[in-house]
Amino acid sequence: MSKPTVSRLASTRIPTAYGDFQLCYYSNTLDNKEHLAFVMGNVTDAENVMVRIHSECFTGDVLGSRRCDCGEQLDRSLQLIASQGTGVLVYLRQEGRGIGLLQKMRAYNLQDQGYDTVDANLLLGHGADERDYSLAARILDELGVNSIRLMTNNPLKIQALESEGILVKARVPLEASVNADNQGYLLTKVRRMDHLLQVKPAAIRVTAHDCEPAD
Ligand SMILES: Nc1nc2c(ncn2[C@@H]2O[C@H](COP(=O)(O)OP(=O)(O)OP(=O)(O)O)[C@@H](O)[C@H]2O)c(=O)[nH]1
Numbered sequence: 001m002s003k004p005t006v007s008r009l010a011s012t013r014i015p016t017a018y019g020d021f022q023l024c025y026y027s028n029t030l031d032n033k034e035h036l037a038f039v040m041g042n043v044t045d046a047e048n049v050m051v052r053i054h055s056e057c058f059t060g061d062v063l064g065s066r067r068c069d070c071g072e073q074l075d076r077s078l079q080l081i082a083s084q085g086t087g088v089l090v091y092l093r094q095e096g097r098g099i100g101l102l103q104k105m106r107a108y109n110l111q112d113q114g115y116d117t118v119d120a121n122l123l124l125g126h127g128a129d130e131r132d133y134s135l136a137a138r139i140l141d142e143l144g145v146n147s148i149r150l151m152t153n154n155p156l157k158i159q160a161l162e163s164e165g166i167l168v169k170a171r172v173p174l175e176a177s178v179n180a181d182n183q184g185y186l187l188t189k190v191r192r193m194d195h196l197l198q199v200k201p202a203a204i205r206v207t208a209h210d211c212e213p214a215d
């Protein structure tokens with residue numbers, strides 16, 4: 001099967017609390033979703049670019065749900081990009097780890113009955129994680145990024161990008177604070193999805209440690 005391709009259809013300046021970004025809108029040959037890149041500074045031909053590959057989470061990103069850490073990670077990654085003066089946040093429309101909002105809401109109801117995030121997905125007939133990172137890789141290629149520092153706790157995301165030809169020079173941990181509503185979700189990420197998180201009950205805060213080698 002041939003590799004999917006992306007085309008940038010528009011980009012526009014978006015001023016934020018962290019400074020000015022360019023929002024780039026892509027069409028692609030894999031699905032009919034609106035994948036986006038939020039870019040600060042000049043990243044063309046740049047090395048070690050700070051990159052966040054963020055999967056859409058309407059409940060966390062927009063509504064501020066405390067069931068997950070997405071909203072905090074989104075905010076923190078923009079802050080970190082701004083602190084470097086350059087960087088990219090790729091916003092992939094893979095809601096609910098690829099199962100969509102409706103199914104994620106059903107999964108939440110199963111979680112309220114005691115199932116964890118993985119088993120809830122499986123009970124609904126889905127894989128534990130149905131995401132694909134090929135479009136993220138093609139977007140980084142289109143932006144001309146040479147190598148990246150990836151803000152993530154998910155080693156599978158690093159592997160997936162590397163298998164798509166992206167040079168991941170370092171991992172920047174992006175740990176969110178733990179609360180009563182997200183503790184089970186975070187523990188499941190550690191126990192069943194190999195995420196590199198230190199989950200211990202703590203006050204509300206997000207920490208980003210120094211860069212670590214990607215492998
Ligand atoms: N199916 C399902 N998806 C969820 C659930 N909670 C959050 N998500 C989705 O999970 C995605 C974020 O993935 P995470 O596993 O939190 O983190 P990650 O992107 O793999 O790793 P990081 O780079 O460290 O953030 C978003 O698309 C969310 O909508 C859940 O309980 N069930």
Ligand SMILES: [Zn+2]
Binds near residue numbers: 068
């Ligand atoms: Zn979320």
